[in-house]
Amino acid sequence: MAAWLAPAYDWLKAAHIIFVIFWMAGLFIFPRYLIHHQDALSRPDEAARWVEREARLRRIILTPALIAVWLFGLLLAAGGQWWASGWLHAKMALVFGLSGFHGWAVGYARKLSEGRATLPDRRLRMLNELPALGVVLIVWLVVLKPF
Secondary structure: OOOOHHHHHHHHHHHHHHHHHHHHHHHHHHHHHHHHHHHHHOOHHHHHHHHHHHHHHHHHHHHHHHHHHHHHHHHHHHHEEEOOOOOHHHHHHHHHHHHHHHOOOHHHHHHHOOOOOOHHHHHHHHHOOOHHHHHHHHHHHHHOOOO
């Protein structure tokens, strides 16, 4: 472990886990918001309420948690000196994927706020499951460190 991070390592790990929970909670609910928003497009008053709900979720939970996850995660990786570990590379690829999903969901929310639904309901509902798959794989990698 890097000597300069050793005294704070447990605190960093706790903060990382807390913000991962916040981010995942947001990523689990945000796609559901998009499904409800898309269903409400024919009702402008209700659709407008979904725009506000989505904005609050992004502003209060999703974006701050994403930033904190990356910050604390990079500090942990530096402190643990795991840069050469295969499991960390795989985890980082999955976190990049979840970050990309986060960005896609924000972009789709913007489309919906303009009244443009470009995905069939079934596909949107299937995309809702991606964060769960990502978190299962990440936890497996972190706990078991298989390579």
